[in-house]
């Protein structure tokens with residue numbers, strides 16, 4: 001791994017990590033159980049799951065200890081996967097999402113975030129949820145990122161979604177909106193705001209004192225001096241100039257998005273600020289799908305998530321690879337240690 005996020009790998013956390021299991025019909029329960037099985041080999045800090053016991057039982061026959069709170073969880077982590085029970089998903093089955101299952105995933109998220117905000121857990125790791133299912137039960141946020149921000153009292157515009165892997169970190173300036181809306185939504189202010197949150201997050205969560213940020217262009221060849229689109233000239237370059245004036249950071253760009261992710265370029269920056277969802281997530285998931293972490297910057301708490309989704313088609317078949325969940329647990333512990341020492 002080229003970038004270390006380790007603050008002090010030996011330092012124990014004062015409280016365990018909270019893992020919301022995600023949609024009970026998805027692969028969240030399976031990858032959480034597999035991460036627990038690998039806890040010693042991976043050097044994972046103690047964690048507990050929050051979610052449906054039936055969902056866990058449907059995919060795993062290992063030891064589960066139903067606990068009433070994080071203190072009990074820390075005490076039994078060595079011998080069983082601690083679980084704070086969340087009712088309401090008894091009818092859910094792997095690969096067959098239901099609206100009750102979506103409600104259960106939201107309840108689990110609420111409890112895990114609350115325990116982290118109170119300090120009873122050191123960080124929250126959110127398992128994959130189905131956005132379509134959540135929208136169907138009236139969830140008004142674009143994703144878990146904005147939900148967690150709201151619960152922490154932070155305006156959703158002030159947080160940033162970072163996707164982080166061993167050799168690349170990317171931050172999309174716009175996230176879950178239609179591609180056709182991106183040019184309308186992009187403004188100099190929005191790019192500068194995400195840039196500031198990214199710079200501060202790299203300092204606070206990753207210990208990089210003078211972050212190096214590469215800003216992507218929107219158009220082919222970053223607009224070719226305006227011949228292929230004017231967004232770089234009118235919107236992106238003013239944002240870069242503002243960040244250079246205001247922040248103690250190195251800002252390069254706008255860069256052509258097709259050539260900014262090869263290994264020599266990746267070595268020149270700590271995070272790529274990308275202008276829309278797929279510009280940021282395609283390179284990250286192509287390079288690091290099984291170890292990619294979604295981390296929310298700008299929160300008072302640490303929140304990470306595996307980079308992938310619910311994978312309903314493979315749920316309950318013992319096909320789910322737990323690498324991204326393990327990476328999300330490791331990064332959450334590293335960031336919690338770093339923030340605790342700051």
Ligand SMILES: NC(=O)C1=CN([C@@H]2O[C@H](COP(=O)(O)OP(=O)(O)OC[C@H]3O[C@@H](n4cnc5c(N)ncnc54)[C@H](O)[C@@H]3O)[C@@H](O)[C@H]2O)C=CC1
Nearest residue numbers: 127128129130131132305307308309310311314319320321
């Ligand atoms: N962190 C979260 O809560 C996220 C949730 N989602 C949600 O997940 C749902 C499904 O999204 P998709 O675009 O289909 O993405 P997906 O990540 O669930 O699946 C994409 C492909 O990767 C495979 N895959 C995913 N994770 C895997 C793992 N750990 N091991 C082995 N194979 C794995 C799947 O089988 C599928 O072929 C959507 O409703 C979306 O909203 C998507 C991304 C992140």
Ligand SMILES: NCC(=O)COP(=O)(O)O
Nearest residue numbers: 142143144145146294305
């Ligand atoms: N594509 C990333 C994703 O869907 C994760 O979103 P969030 O639920 O963590 O906000």
